[in-house]
Amino acid sequence: MTETFLSIYEALPYLFRGSLVTIGLVGGALALGLTLGIPMAIGQVYGNKYSAGLISFYVWFFRGLPVLVLLFLFYFGLFTTLGLDLSAFTAGILVLGLRSAAYQSQIFRGAMQSLGEGQMLAALSLGMSKAKAAWHIILPQALRISIPGWSNEYSIILKDSAVTYAIGLMEIMTRGKFIATRTFKPMPIFLTCALIFLILTYGGVQLLNLLEKKIRIPGYGTEREGIY
Amino acid sequence: MQKDNTIVLRVEDIYKKYGNVEVLKGVSFEIKKGETKVIIGPSGSGKSTLLRCINQLTIPDKGRIWLENEEVTHTRKNINQFRQKIGMVFQDFNLFDHLNALRNVEIGLIKVKGMGKDEARQKAIEGLKQVGLEEQAYLYPAQLSGGQKQRVSIARTLAMDPSVILFDEPTSALDPELIGEVLEVIKKLALNGMTMTVVTHEMGFARSVANEVIFMEDGKIIDQGSPHKLFTNPEHARTRKFLSKITELYGRSAEKK
């Protein structure tokens, strides 16, 4: 028994450093997904046929493939073919980020469409260009509506980050496996990894909920509240 | 109006509290075979709760209930046996949304009474005919009007051959032009000798169909008597007050219905 607790105790600092890698990975992927997802959503809702079609294809591709396949395809395949020498960490952020962009674009698209065309019409009639209207009027509202969906995306990326084990990134799972093999105590070590993920998942979601409360505007939020 | 002197339902001293609010404060009455008793009264007087205590969908805190001389409260028998014999028609119809009208009427026969599929189907078709809806048999609740939904609901209850039917404000959720068709069906049942308790705001209906009217307020029975007596010359001031308000609300035409 004490052996078990001791092995967990000794593993903690090592796993903790893995958590930092995981958090960096998740943060980077979310940021990349956000940066790409917003223009993609705007392109789909307000763009022309061709851009919308292209974006739809992108979304279909990155949502239809398993994360593992995407990681193998990019890290071992495409990056090598293109002559890029990226670390597993960078590759992880890129792949998870490109994939997240596909999902996030749909979240934002849904939020924008739920606003109805009235908002855009009003902005255009004031003389704003579509781009200006999208940035100043549609986006601020759509982003607030998207927070619950986005919070869900966080927890999904966090769990998917474990798959980067397959490309040797030294995040939680890889380190966990390493220790488990060395100490012959897989059960307690992996359960500890599970616990760490639980804390990161539910803790992160709570933080995002707090954020939602802080930037809440009366009249927005759930469909139940409505606009007026 | 067929009358018999067998007591079908006896309710004795029912009390029910929800949290701190006492909704029923000692209600007692009885119904004889073939009788129609109508319960009127303001909202919150406990009328719906009383009905739900009778078939034990709500368990009363105190009091006893007998159905055909068998005690329903404090019984070791399965309450479902009693519920088969006590029919209930809800204000919100509560038709099973995933079943068409015919299946709604059938399902109690097949799954509760254990009837064979063909026999149940026959009985269900007859039941729908009785309420005038045999052409809507294969429609789903979402495709029916409120009045049609309520009539299916009545057919569903009738199919079980209950000893007494409890109607909980059967027309309160209906658009005015649909109320008539439902009241017609209920009137027919009364004339054919069904034992019933109806909670309603439809005074004209009460007047024409009830053997006895009971006025409830604040969880207690204030007044009861024949419709003629209660509507033209009620004993208690509170009854008079309530009735005058209703006449104001519904107008004379409601009384004439």
Place this chain on the structure above:
Amino acid sequence: MNGIYFIKDIVLPPLIEGTWVTIKLLFFSIPLGLLLGILIAGGRVYGNKIISFLCASFTVFFRGTPLLVQLFVIYYGLPSIGIYFSPFAAAVVGFVLCSGAYHSEYIRGAIQSIKSGQMMAAQALGMSKFKAIIYIIFPQALRRALPGCSNEIVYLVKYSSLAFMVTCIELTGAGKIIATRYFRYTEVFLVIGIIYLMMVSLVSKFLAIVEKKLKIPGLG
């Protein structure tokens, strides 16, 4: 040009074998996962305090941790307490438990969205609570949960690739092995990608047809 078609003769056969393993994995995991989801949702909504708590804890754990961790615990962890699973079995167990938790949340939400009047009317007819749940509540709840559960099934088609992480050689695993041997990652994984896209499309279309067939006017 010739070289590429030659590779296809070498690459495709193991990939097809791998796809077959994937299909077998899904054949067991999808229905069992759905079944577990129904049981857990039922336990959560209708069970007593203890059962409800256990079901809730189950859901919290399996939705809050990565599938990969769960697979590692089952395949690498359990042997240390005497429970041994083959790679295939470990994968199926992991998939069933994980998707079961996700399904249970969709189904639970659907059950709770059904008006209480339905249960009241069923009981008023004399149905026991159990009969009412089976004949009245679940048929409606499952229809309402269908979009969510369909989503989860499609997810499982993709996450079946993680079986490779516990040495079960399904499609992705077969691909990695072949790609490593011939050093042709891009082509192999593009082909694998196409196969997954086809599987996902097929399953989605099939589920859409199922949804259509079960549709009842008014039950959304």
